[in-house]
Amino acid sequence: MAMPIPHRDLSKSNAQFQRAVKRLPLGVSSTFRYWGDDRTIYVHHGKGGRTWDIDGNNYVDYRLGYGPAILGYADDRVDEAARRGMEVGGVFALSTERELIVADRISKMVPAAELVRFSNSGTEAVMAALRLARAYTGRESYLLVEGGYHGLFDAAMWMSNMEEWDLGSNTDPELVPYGKGIPQTVKKLAHITPMNDFQRLEDVFARHGDTFAAMLIEPIQGNCCSIMAQAAYVQLARELCTKHGVMLIIDEVKSGFRVGKGGIQGIMGVTPDITTFAKAVANGYPISVVAGREEVMRTFRYGGASHGGTYTAHSVSLAAAEECLRILDETPALETLANYGERLKAGISDILNARKIVHSYTGHPSMFGLFFAETPPDNYRDWKTSDYSFYDQMAYYLHDLGVICEPDSREPWFMCEAHGLDETCLTDTLKAVDMAVDLTLQ
Ligand code: PLP
16 A cells, blocks of 8 residues: 655745845745745754654754754853853954964864965865965966865865766866856866766876876765775875875865764874865854965965955854864764764664665765765766665655755765764664655565
8 A cells, every 4th residue: 555645834934035036036045045935945944853843743854954053053152152252342454362362272173274265165274275285386276176165266166067077087087167147258267077087187187297286086985875985095195195286175075073073184184285165164153164285285375375355254163163073073072973873774774685685875974975876986986877766765865754854866865963862863864765665675
């Protein structure tokens, strides 16, 4: 007998959408929050590992704002610290003592972060990193890795033309922009290479390495199913960058202070010249970090690379960052959430194996991708050419059953400490997965 399709009341969200779309394009403030006219959710509040919508539905939430809520929503310890930051006064056209306290913590946790500068968003941090690399090297072009995402600025929004993938190894993949409004002239400076293709990496450096200011890489592609670079691939990138005088920028906006105290660079044993952090730094309060080698970072100076911003090092975000990083550094929070991720993966596998559904995982237990094939994808090309219809349908049912994962399989499932401290998150999720898989199989 066919299982009944779950019903979720979204009447208040639907009504809100009808009002909002008259004032906000697509009814949202970030295009990716639009899930269709009748499935776009408006949040009432979040607490711990769960989110409540305005209709009163509650969800175990594995999106966590695309990763920032590393401890969980509305964490009392961080929010209390943020309140102390509020009392200080917000933003000044001057510096505060807390900047050094937080910078010291970051340098202690990530040795490559010898010097530190604060910004507000991941986009700003990566923009600053690229500018810094250009100012330091005196070069302008740069290398991207397919499947990476580095923010909304023009230089970062390029991908390979999928129709031209079969080019021989001595040719550069053609670049196409992510959407309209990105000037073609920017393209002249950008190059791209497939992840984990060692030969092509050597080739592209042999052809253009001496013109690159930087190579940008996300060793766990938090915007492409958490596909992992092989450590040897990142080590080769390090060697080639050193040989050609290129700045290696490891973008840890998603992986930083999540996969481990020292980030993915610590796990892979690679020291970048420049690195960027954002999401998990302050449990969701807006702050980002560009950090790196002292000599390079000192290029931020009058007459050197320009960096600043009205809201940089805002006292609320800094106070939240001080407390969040203290917790991540001094308590077992990261172990708790990674352990939860392992148990969740094992539970999902039990359900899928019982139905003989072939699957595999990518990434790290704290941010994993679920893939319906025996071998997980090794690069964006593998991912792009895979069939994701089962995942898409399962995600759709999971939302109706009270579990929010990203409907787009590119985004990983994110864990937070609160998931690991509330056993009902696991039991509720697995119950929903069990049903969603059966519904998808129908
Ligand atoms: N870099 C990476 C690796 C990201 O995942 C993101 C956002 O998801 C960004 C940069 C841009 O960050 P933001 O959205 O805070 O501008």
